[in-house]
Amino acid sequence: MNTHPHRFILLPLFAMLTTMPCSYSSPADNPMAQGEAATPVNERPNVLFLFTDDQRADTINALGNPWIETPHIDRLVRSGVAFTNAYIMGGSSPAVCSPSRASLLSGRTLWNLENQGMWGFEISDKYKTMPQVFRENGYVTFATGKNEPGIEGHFNRSFSTGDKILFKGMTRSQYKMPLFSYSPSNDYSPEKCVLHTGKHSAEIYADACIRFLEGQKNNSQPFFAYVAFQTPHDPRQSPQEFRDRYDDKNIPLPESFMPIHPFDNGMLKIRDEKLAPFPRTKAIVQKHIADYYATITHTDAQIGRILESLGKNGKLQNTVIVFSSDNGLAVGRHGLIGKQNVYDHSVHVPLIISGPGITAGQVRKQLCYMYDIYPTLCEKAGLKTPETVQFKSLNKVINHADATHREHLYFAFMSWQRSVRDNQYKLIEYCVNDQRHTQLFDLINDPMEINNLAANPEYAVKLKTLRKLLKQQSVILNDGHTPFEFTHHQGQDFWKIYNSDTKPIHP
Numbered sequence: 272m273n274t275h276p277h278r279f280i281l282l283p284l285f286a287m288l289t290t291m292p293c294s295y296s297s298p299a300d301n302p303m304a305q306g307e308a309a310t311p312v313n314e315r316p317n318v319l320f321l322f323t324d325d326q327r328a329d330t331i332n333a334l335g336n337p338w339i340e341t342p343h344i345d346r347l348v349r350s351g352v353a354f355t356n357a358y359i360m361g362g363s364s365p366a367v368c369s370p371s372r373a374s375l376l377s378g379r380t381l382w383n384l385e386n387q388g389m390w391g392f393e394i395s396d397k398y399k400t401m402p403q404v405f406r407e408n409g410y411v412t413f414a415t416g417k418n419e420p421g422i423e424g425h426f427n428r429s430f431s432t433g434d435k436i437l438f439k440g441m442t443r444s445q446y447k448m449p450l451f452s453y454s455p456s457n458d459y460s461p462e463k464c465v466l467h468t469g470k471h472s473a474e475i476y477a478d479a480c481i482r483f484l485e486g487q488k489n490n491s492q493p494f495f496a497y498v499a500f501q502t503p504h505d506p507r508q509s510p511q512e513f514r515d516r517y518d519d520k521n522i523p524l525p526e527s528f529m530p531i532h533p534f535d536n537g538m539l540k541i542r543d544e545k546l547a548p549f550p551r552t553k554a555i556v557q558k559h560i561a562d563y564y565a566t567i568t569h570t571d572a573q574i575g576r577i578l579e580s581l582g583k584n585g586k587l588q589n590t591v592i593v594f595s596s597d598n599g600l601a602v603g604r605h606g607l608i609g610k611q612n613v614y615d616h617s618v619h620v621p622l623i624i625s626g627p628g629i630t631a632g633q634v635r636k637q638l639c640y641m642y643d644i645y646p647t648l649c650e651k652a653g654l655k656t657p658e659t660v661q662f663k664s665l666n667k668v669i670n671h672a673d674a675t676h677r678e679h680l681y682f683a684f685m686s687w688q689r690s691v692r693d694n695q696y697k698l699i700e701y702c703v704n705d706q707r708h709t710q711l712f713d714l715i716n717d718p719m720e721i722n723n724l725a726a727n728p729e730y731a732v733k734l735k736t737l738r739k740l741l742k743q744q745s746v747i748l749n750d751g752h753t754p755f756e757f758t759h760h761q762g763q764d765f766w767k768i769y770n771s772d773t774k775p776i777h778p
Contacts, residue, residue, distance in 0.1 A: 312408070312409035312492070312493065313491045313492070313493070315409075315410075315493045315652045315653055316493065316589050316590060316591045316626060316627055316651060316652060317487075317493050317494050317495070317496075317586055317589055317590040317591070318405065318410075318493075318494070318495040318496065318590065318591050318592075318593070318648055318651075318652070319496050319498070319577070319581065319590050319591070319592045319593070320495070320496065320497045320498065320593045320595075321498050321500075321574055321577070321592065321593065321594045321595075322416075322497065322498065322499045322500065322594075322595060322596065322597065323500045323502060323503065323567075323570060323594075323595075323596040323597075324368060324417060324499075324500060324501045324502060324503065324504040324596065324597055325368075325503055325504040325505075325596065325597070325598060325599070325600045325610060326503055326567060326596035326599070326600075326620065326621060327596075327599035327600055327602075327616055327617075327619065327620070327621075328355070328357070328599065328615075328619040328620050328621050329619075330563075330564070330567055330621070331344050331345065331348065331621055332344075332345050333345035333348040333349065333353075334348060334353060334355065334621070338522065338523065338564065339564045339567060339568065340516060340564075340568045340571070341567065341568065341571045342571065342575065343571050343572065343574045343575035343578060344571050344574060344594060344621075344623070346575075346578065347592060347594050347623045347625050348623055348632075349631060349632055350625040350631045350632075351592070351623055351624050351625025351626065351629050351631060351632075351633070352623070352624055352625070352629055352630070352633040352634070352635055352669050353621075353622070353623045353633070353634050353635070354622040354623070354624075354635050354637070354639055354665070354668075355634060355635070355636055356619075356635075356636055356637060356638045356639065357595070357619070357620055357621065357622035357639050357640070357641050358618050358619055358620065358638070358639070358640055358641065358680050358682070359371050359374075359597070359598050359618050359620055359640065359641055359642075359682075360374065360380060360381040360618075360640065360642075360680075360681065360682055360683065361381060361613050361618055361682040361683040361684045361688070361690075362381075362598070362610075362611070362683075362684050362685065363381055363382075363683070363685060363761055364392075364685070365538065365541050365542070365543075365611050365685075366440050367597070367598045367610050367611065367617070367684075368417075368419060368440060368504075368597045368598060369392045369419050369440065370384065370392060371597040371598050371641075372392075372419050372499075372597055373392040373394060373419070374642045375401070375597070375641065375642050375644070375645065376394060376400045376401055376402070376425060376429070376645075377394045377398045377400060377425075377659075378398065378401065378642065378645045378646070378656075378657065378659060378660030378661060378662055379398060379659070379660075379661055380642075380661050380662075380748055380749075381683065381748075381750075382683075382748050382749045382750045382751075382762065383661060383748070383749055385397075392419060393425070394425040396428070397659070398657070398659050399657045399659070400425045400428070400429045401429075401644075401645045401648065401649075402414070402429040402430055402495050402497060403425070403428050403429045404649060404654055404656075404657060405495040405648075405652065405654065406428075406429065406430070406431055406495070408652070408654050409492065409493070410492070410493050410494060410495045410652075411431055411432065411487065411490070411492055411493070411494040411495070412429060412430045412431045412432070412494070412495045412496075412497075413430060413431070413432050413433055413434075413480075413483045413494060413495070413496045413497065414426070414429070414430045414433040414436060414496075414497045414498075414499070415433060415434050415435050415436060415476045415479040415480055415483075415497075415498055415499070416435070416436070416437060416472075416476040416479075416497075416498055416499035416500055416501060417437045417439075417440070417499040417500070417501040418436055418437060418438060418499060419438075419439075419440055426438075426457075426459075427454075427455075427457040430453070430497070432453050432483070433452075433453035433479075434452060434453060434479040434482065434483065435448075435450045435451075435452075435467070435475050435476060435478075435479040436450060436451045436452070436453065437449070437450055437451075437472075437499075437501060438451060438459060441501065441504055441505070442472070442501070442506075443506065444506060444508065445471050445472045445473070445501075445502065445506060445508040445509075446468060446469060446470065446471060446472075446508065447466060447467075447468050448466070448467045448468075448472050448475060449464045449465070449466050449467075450464065450465055450466075450467050450475070451463055451464055451465070452465075471508070471509070471510065471569070472500070472501055472502065473500050473501075473502050473569060473570045473573045474573055476498055476499070476500055476573070477498070477573035477574075477576050477577055480496060480498045480577050480580075481576060481577060481580040483496060484496070484577070484580045484581055484584050484586065485580065485584060487584065487586065488584040488585060488586075493652075498577065500570050500573070502566050502567070502569070502570045503563050503566035503567045503570065503600075505543075505546060507559075507562040507563055507565070507566045508562075508566065509562075509565040509566045509568070509569040510569060513565045513566075513568050513569040513572070514561070514562070514565040516565065516568060517561040517564050517565050517568075518561070519554070519557040519558045519561045520557065522557040522560045522561050522564075524553055524556060524557065524603070525556075525602075525603060525604045525719065526719045526721060527604040527605050527616075527719040527720060527721050528551070528553075528556060528603055528604065528606075529551070529604075529605055529606035530549075530550030530551050530552070530606060531549055531550045531551065531606040532605055532606040532607055533606070534701070534703075534706075534708050534776070535703050535704065535706070536611075536612055536687060536688065536701055536703065537611075537684075537685065537686070537687030537688065537701070537703040538609070538611035538612065538684070538685075538687070541609060541611050542609075543608055543609025543610065543611060544607065544608050544609055544611075546559075546608050546609075547559060547603075547608050550606075551603060551606055551608075555603075556602070556603030559602050559603060559608065560602055560603060563600070563602050574594075578592075588627065589626075589627055590626055590627075591624065591625070591626035591627065591629075591648065591651050591652075592623075592624070592625045592626055593622075593623070593624050593644055593648070594621060594622070594623040595620055595621055595622045595623070595641050595644065596620045596621055596641075597620070598610045598617060598618065598620065599615075599616050599617045599618060599619055599620055600616065600617060601614065601616050601617060602616075604616045604719070605720070611684060611685075612684060612688065613682040613683070613684050613688050613689075613690040613699055614699075614720055615697075615714070615718070615720060618682050620641050622639070622641055622644070624644075624647070624665070624669065626651075628651075629669060633669075633672070635665075635668050635669070635672065637668050637674070637675070637676040637677065638676065638677040638678070638679065638680050638692075638694065639663075639665060639668070639676055639677060640662060640677075640680065642662045643662045643663050643664065643665050643676075644665070645660055645662055646660055646662055646663065646664040647664045647665045647666055647669075649664075650664050650666050651666070663676065663677070678693060678694070679691055679692060679693045679740060679744070680692050681741070681744040681745070681748055681750075683750060683761075683762070683765075685761050686702070686760075686761040686762075686764040686765050687701060687702060687703045687765065688700070688701055688765075689702075689741060689745070689750075689765055689769070690741075691737055691740050691741045691744055692714065693737070693740075695713060695714060695715050696711065696712065696713055696714065696730075696733055696737060697711070697712045697714050697720070697737075698710070698711055698734065698737035698738065698740075698741060699711075699712075700738075700741065700769060700775070702764075702765050702768035702769050702773075705768060705773060706773070706776070707768065707769065707773045707774065707775040707776065708775060708776045708777070709725040709734075709775040709776070709777050710723045710725055710777075711723060711724040711725040711727075711730060711733070711734055711737070712724065723777060725775075725777040726777035745762065745766065750762040750766075751763040751764075751765065751766050
């Protein structure tokens, strides 16, 4: 891979994209907002949802990262609108992907999933899933790849077909995949699982999607295709030709590199953090980043194959394409490797939307949740969004650069971390083993969250304001206030310590 002039380029470019004024997109609001009649089924757009696993927001070349090669995701950036302040809500499990995907598919916030199963991520049938809405309105709905929240919770009521389906969170190798074929009778018993070896998971899922698209070439019925890659989640394996593009020694360390996190955040002994030894070293982190980038570049190549097939089969012009990820990943920032935290590197994700009616090459800086895509896609297709959906459509923001969306966002991780941010500042509060820590960051001037302002008297008013907002949002979002499922004991445990006499430390 070619080297680049200096590591300072990456962060200012990405920070500019998250704060720059946005150009005007379209003179018309979304048709559904104007009260127009529903679009006939055969005139509705197709949907292609490309979803990666553990991909941070700043891992796209066209959005300011010169160290990574993502030519096909770059193509989506150039052809659509990129939301550079898209976030998830955090996690109620060390496997952050599970609640994140449950929120995406159900339209429910992290604290209002009310789901089934051991971990609470099997989506109850009282909530219509996003693909289920499309299926019930005449769409062929297809899935391939990683499909949490699981079999019983949503799969067959959501998807009318599928192939090469993974009903688990991760595998030990990207080249040994225990996969299911679609079962119309919902029979996904263990003996139906087939171990696929020799081909990388991202290639298997791309192949499955391409076969599906080829079968839709002469079908006038619209489709909703959900391609859930399990990369760049570890094991971060990619074919050697992709790994060879990244020289560990040329990979710049993040400005927030630390040998170890400055205090116990509640998750320092989790599996993800054991993927690299403590203290973190420059060489180890560079290797992890190079592996991460190579896996993303290989996944990007599979996205390119899918986009090529979409065009060959005559579906490109009438397909809304969404690219996003379930959560981010630290990979050496703040002394961390995993995503069990609420720093931006773990909750800030890419979100790109392109397709008919979307002006190309747009950037939007409005705060949003990745899960806002559910009502957005329903409106794009002329479908009614279920009343149980708790997120907000992005279509006004897509069509008008100066449209308002959200003034703040709220985040949580299990019993130990709570956070809120506005358009500039972010508060993180930790309650771990009866100890409290507080962090306050200026995300415009300090996007890497290095300079903690919590103890600075000049920011005392801002700290007080955000603490008040944090408590208000916890009540509004039901975080720990109605004990009907396991996520609420996490909130109760956190707020019990937070509201005690324990004094916070400002590390």
